[in-house]
Amino acid sequence: MIRIFNRPLLSLICVVILVAGFVSCKKDNNVNSSKVELLSFGPTGAKPGDTLRFIGNNLNQVTSIDLTGATVPSSSFIQTTPELILIVIPQQTQQGFVTLRTPQGDIVSKTKLNLMVPLKIRTLTKEARPGENVTITGEFLTWVNRVTFSKNKVVDSTGIVSKSLTQLVVKVPLDAQTGPIVLSYGGTEPKDVESADTLKVTLPVVTGFSPNPVKHGTNLTITGTNLDLASKVLFTGVSTAVVTFVSQSATQLVVQVPAAATKGKVTLEAASGVRLASTLDLDVALPAITTMAPNPVAPEANLTITGTNLDLVSSVAFTGIPAAVSTFVSQSATELVVKVPAGTLRGKVTLNVKNSSLTVQSSADLQIVGSSVAPIIVYDNALSSNWEKWGGWGTTVQELESTEQAQSGAKAIKITYSDAYGAIQLHPKTTFAFPPPGYTKLKVSIYGGTGATATSRVAIYMKDATDPTDAQSKILTLVPGVFTTYEIPLSDFSNNPAKVNEFVIKNYGTANITIYVDDILFQ
Numbered sequence: 001m002i003r004i005f006n007r008p009l010l011s012l013i014c015v016v017i018l019v020a021g022f023v024s025c026k027k028d029n030n031v032n033s034s035k036v037e038l039l040s041f042g043p044t045g046a047k048p049g050d051t052l053r054f055i056g057n058n059l060n061q062v063t064s065i066d067l068t069g070a071t072v073p074s075s076s077f078i079q080t081t082p083e084l085i086l087i088v089i090p091q092q093t094q095q096g097f098v099t100l101r102t103p104q105g106d107i108v109s110k111t112k113l114n115l116m117v118p119l120k121i122r123t124l125t126k127e128a129r130p131g132e133n134v135t136i137t138g139e140f141l142t143w144v145n146r147v148t149f150s151k152n153k154v155v156d157s158t159g160i161v162s163k164s165l166t167q168l169v170v171k172v173p174l175d176a177q178t179g180p181i182v183l184s185y186g187g188t189e190p191k192d193v194e195s196a197d198t199l200k201v202t203l204p205v206v207t208g209f210s211p212n213p214v215k216h217g218t219n220l221t222i223t224g225t226n227l228d229l230a231s232k233v234l235f236t237g238v239s240t241a242v243v244t245f246v247s248q249s250a251t252q253l254v255v256q257v258p259a260a261a262t263k264g265k266v267t268l269e270a271a272s273g274v275r276l277a278s279t280l281d282l283d284v285a286l287p288a289i290t291t292m293a294p295n296p297v298a299p300e301a302n303l304t305i306t307g308t309n310l311d312l313v314s315s316v317a318f319t320g321i322p323a324a325v326s327t328f329v330s331q332s333a334t335e336l337v338v339k340v341p342a343g344t345l346r347g348k349v350t351l352n353v354k355n356s357s358l359t360v361q362s363s364a365d366l367q368i369v370g371s372s373v374a375p376i377i378v379y380d381n382a383l384s385s386n387w388e389k390w391g392g393w394g395t396t397v398q399e400l401e402s403t404e405q406a407q408s409g410a411k412a413i414k415i416t417y418s419d420a421y422g423a424i425q426l427h428p429k430t431t432f433a434f435p436p437p438g439y440t441k442l443k444v445s446i447y448g449g450t451g452a453t454a455t456s457r458v459a460i461y462m463k464d465a466t467d468p469t470d471a472q473s474k475i476l477t478l479v480p481g482v483f484t485t486y487e488i489p490l491s492d493f494s495n496n497p498a499k500v501n502e503f504v505i506k507n508y509g510t511a512n513i514t515i516y517v518d519d520i521l522f523q
Contacts, residue, residue: 036061036102038109045116045188048093048140051078052113054085054100061102067113068096069142089115092165094142095186117143117187124181127200130174130229130271133161134199136183141168143185148192149199150179151272175272176201204230204253204268206278213283214257215312217355219246220282222253222266231271235282236264257284259357287312287351289362296367299342302329303366305349310336314354317408318366319347319375322445322485322519324408340366345523346374350381350409357403357410375443376436378426378503378520381409386429387503394422394507397514407445407483407518415505416450416514423506431499434462435490439522445485448478451513456480458515459506460488464497475508478515485519 037057046052054065060082064073070090078086095114100107117140125134142163147155153173161169168183180195208223222233228250232241238258246254253268261284265277290307297303305316311333315324321341329337349362359381365374377384383400392398395417402414415424448456454477461473474488505517 034058034061036100036104036107038100038107041098041109041113044114046089047116047118048089048091050089052087052089054087055083058082059085059100061104062100063103064101066099066101067093069094091140092142114186114188116189117185119143119183119185119191119193121183121193121195124195124197124199126197127202128172129202129226130172130176133169133171134181136168136170136181136195137166138168139166140185141166141183143187144168144183145186146184148182148184149173149176150181150201151177153177172199172201175270177272177274201272201274202226202229203270203274203276204228205276206266206268206280209266209278209280209282213285215285215355216257216259216261216353216358218257219254220257222255222268223251224253226250227253227268229270230268232269234267234269234275235261236266237262241269259355261356262358285309285312286353286356286358287360289349289351289360292349292362292364292366295364296369297340298369299340299344301340302337303340303349305336305338305351306334307336309333310351312354312356313351315352317350317352317359317381318344319349319377319380320345320443320519320521320523322407322483324350324352340368344368345521347377347380352410359409376432376439376522378522379413379517380519380521381406381411383413383426388427388429390425390427390502392422392424394419395424398424402516405447405449405483405516407447407485409518412447412516412518414449414514414516416512417507417510418512419507420509420511421507422511423504426503426505428500428503431464431501434464434493434497434500436500436522440490441523442488442490443485443519443521443523444488444517445483445519446476446478447483447516447518448480449514449516451510452478452480452515453510454478454480456510456513457508459504459508461504461506462493462497462500463502463504464499465501466497468493468497470508473506483516483518490522 039056041054060080070092072087096112098109098113120139123137128134142165145157147170153176155170178201180198182192182194184192204226206222206224210221214220232243233255234241235258238260242255263283264281266282267275267277269275287309288307289305293304315326316338317324321344325338346365346368349366351360378387397414397416399414401411403411406412456478457475459473459475461468474492476486
């Protein structure tokens with residue numbers, strides 16, 4: 001008999017015997033159980049066509065395995081044992097949970113099966129209109145979850161029309177542009193694949209205009225293809241696009257011609273912002289002067305103007321007269337008879353156009369009976385070709401052809417003074433003696449705009465090289481909200497420079513005001 005006197009050792013031996021007995025019993029119970037159990041499956045990163053392993057207990061009772069997108073019956077298992085099932089992953093398989101079908105009931109995996117997918121693009125629709133469907137063919141296209149068109153126009157999975165293993169159908173966004181497309185897809189390694197081919201997104205194309213020439217303010221019919229895709233129409237000479245149409249179809253677009261439109265291309269803009277100009281020019285009808293008779297003409301006598309499109313004339317502006325004449329003796333397309341206002345000076349005749357901001361000027365001067373000299377024009381609807389702007393100081397705006405306020409014609413000089421004594425400088429390209437022989441006064445029209453009050457003033461002076469004092473300048477008091485014409489005797493300019501090298505319009509005491517200046521001339 002063996003005696004053990006070491007009590008701690010004896011206790012340890014008993015514990016070991018008890019544990020060994022428990023493990024043995026547990027193993028016997030598992031072996032004798034008929035319960036089907038799924039312990040694991042894999043490998044992670046497998047691809048369709050690879051072998052997938054299922055490890056567990058009593059797996060030989062499994063009748064089929066449902067994968068997302070595909071089912072594998074037991075007859076197609078590569079190998080089946082109680083502990084192992086091997087299957088080939090079908091091509092149609094998608095990411096998702098796995099279900100083992102057994103007589104005891106279904107066993108659903110606790111984790112999703114995910115695969116590494118070798119997605120490929122084979123073909124792509126060559127051209128499509130915005131809003132139409134395009135078809136992509138390839139491999140494993142069911143895994144696509146996002147389609148990106150050119151310029152990052154994204155269609156997510158909810159916008160995909162249909163998809164199968166080999167075909168994907170998606171609608172082209174209304175603002176999509178021409179370019180390749182990118183397919184984004186999931187799997188154990190989500191990736192993007194860009195098409196080698198380019199999807200051409202259809203644009204509106206102009207093929208004709210009617211009428212051509214067209215009149216301002218009238219309807220123009222544009223013919224072409226895919227014109228229903230146009231969201232804007234841009235005319236030459238007009239900065240703001242036309243977005244309201246009279247009518248629109250795929251082959252015809254009717255739009256009103258803007259007042260500032262000039263001869264040139266018409267450009268259509270699609271919802272994507274892409275613009276396509278017409279290959280042909282749109283000609284805008286304007287009046288033209290051929291002759292003026294008699295010339296010279298006496299003030300308050302009738303002047304006969306011949307030419308073309310004279311029925312488009314809304315008024316006639318004469319040099320030296322603030323308001324254009326809009327009442328005619330007679331008017332037709334080829335002849336316009338108008339009474340010459342008293343006070344008219346020798347100079348150009350300007351025709352204002354109906355429904356338009358454009359003007360047409362005679363090439364020759366209209367001579368006035370009794371007028372000894374032609375006026376020296378500094379500004380009349382535009383700065384004279386004999387003058388230029390040199391610069392200035394203390395101003396935020398020096399705009400020579402503003403259409404906001406005009407005394408005659410359509411344009412005037414706009415000046416916004418930020419300084420109480422800011423100024424703008426005009427310069428004759430050829431200096432001339434002061435006072436010019438035969439001239440006795442300076443005529444100028446000024447409009448008191450924003451910030452101007454009844455006490456606001458400006459100073460006007462001419463100089464050769466030396467700036468005059470304030471006392472030597474001509475100080476004019478502004479009238480807010482209207483044009484005031486000032487006729488200043490040249491003798492009032494007491495600085496009396498030897499010649500005119502600069503003409504200055506200077507603010508005089510009130511900062512942050514805007515004025516408009518028109519019809520500057522020496523008489």
